[in-house]
Amino acid sequence: MKPSTKPISMLIVDDSMVIRNRIARLVANPQLPAINICGLAGNGEIAVQMARENRPDLVTMDLTMPHMDGEACIESLADFLPDAQILVVSALSDKATALRAIRKGAHGFLHKPFTDTELLDSLLELIG
Amino acid sequence: MYTQLQPQDIEIFTEALTHYFLASTGEPAAIRSAYLLNTGGPVLWNDFNGLIEISGEYQGSVCFSAPRGLLSHVLLKMGESVFSDERHGDIVGEIANTLSGRARRHFGEGLGISPPQLLDYSLTTYEPTAHNTPYAIPLRWHGYEANLVVHLQPT
Numbered sequence: 001m002k003p004s005t006k007p008i009s010m011l012i013v014d015d016s017m018v019i020r021n022r023i024a025r026l027v028a029n030p031q032l033p034a035i036n037i038c039g040l041a042g043n044g045e046i047a048v049q050m051a052r053e054n055r056p057d058l059v060t061m062d063l064t065m066p067h068m069d070g071e072a073c074i075e076s077l078a079d080f081l082p083d084a085q086i087l088v089v090s091a092l093s094d095k096a097t098a099l100r101a102i103r104k105g106a107h108g109f110l111h112k113p114f115t116d117t118e119l120l121d122s123l124l125e126l127i128g
Numbered sequence: 129m130y131t132q133l134q135p136q137d138i139e140i141f142t143e144a145l146t147h148y149f150l151a152s153t154g155e156p157a158a159i160r161s162a163y164l165l166n167t168g169g170p171v172l173w174n175d176f177n178g179l180i181e182i183s184g185e186y187q188g189s190v191c192f193s194a195p196r197g198l199l200s201h202v203l204l205k206m207g208e209s210v211f212s213d214e215r216h217g218d219i220v221g222e223i224a225n226t227l228s229g230r231a232r233r234h235f236g237e238g239l240g241i242s243p244p245q246l247l248d249y250s251l252t253t254y255e256p257t258a259h260n261t262p263y264a265i266p267l268r269w270h271g272y273e274a275n276l277v278v279h280l281q282p283t
Contacts, residue, residue, distance in 0.1 A: 015243055016222040018215060022206050064225060066243045091229025096237045112226045113151040 007034040008127065011056040013047040013073065014089065015065040019112075023060055023089070026119050033127060044068025048076050056084055058126065061106065063090040063097065071104055078105025085126045089114065131282055132260050138162045140234040141190075141278050144227045145267055153205040157269040165262045165277070173275055175199075176216050177247040178224035181257070185238030188258030188280040190231075191247070192224040198272035217246045227276060 010027060014020045020040045027035045035058070039050035045068045051059070059077060063070035074086055088101045091112040098109045110122045142159050149157040174193040182188045199216045202223070208215060221244025228241045256262075262279035 016218050018206060018208060018218050018222060025207050064241055064243055091226040092232055093230045094232040094237045113148050115151055
């Protein structure tokens with residue numbers, strides 16, 4: 001991601017409101033650069049719609065979701081937002097799923113359950 | 129005669145429970161020995177029951193059943209300040225989802241996992257899709273008892 005003075009725009013995608021809220025709270029941590037949350041989506045369909053409207057720089061993406069799952073959503077976002085950095089945050093712990101998500105356009109993978117430090121480290125690594 | 133899960137299959141769910149509470153809350157849960165249930169389908173003991181339907185190379189379900197107090201403490205540990213029924217239903221489903229997802233480390237991607245659904249104690253008409261005997265894994269955390277019911281059979 002290129003250095004910029006603008007806040008980083010971020011979309012949080014997860015079917016759990018508790019997880020969406022937790023990630024939103026953690027990105028306000030002073031260890032991270034300024035991040036502006038442009039949307040919270042509970043499934044892939046809503047995420048695609050929000051991403052078209054707000055064009056986020058950074059996306060956290062769950063995989064198991066109703067309506068449109070995370071893999072389909074990653075493919076769609078990678079198509080029209082090729083520069084967006086996508087961090088998969090999912091419980092699915094097999095290697096094949098992680099590799100497939102990366103092949104479809106994700107840039108990192110964080111397994112649930114995650115600690116606050118693990119999420120911050122993953123975001124810092126992605127933001128560079 | 130239906131195929132039963134092996135002890136190493138059940139162990140993966142015990143490990144997932146241990147890992148979940150430690151990573152999510154910083155406090156370990158006391159996980160007790162798994163035992164076979166004689167009744168079919170998910171067994172509902174508690175206020176909230178989050179169910180994951182399993183498909184693919186296995187069929188059946190994984191159900192996390194917990195009292196409101198336990199879930200309130202988990203929400204608090206995660207920084208939540210709203211303790212509505214909706215948030216409790218959300219977190220019980222998320223726990224079931226996370227435990228099932230971690231089991232793919234052992235079972236592989238052939239363990240198809242649905243989004244969580246909340247089973248209502250009084251209204252549920254859930255029909256089990258596995259026909260062997262389910263396992264219950266009891267746990268104690270913050271003085272509360274909860275159970276994970278694993279009902280899986282290979283297809």
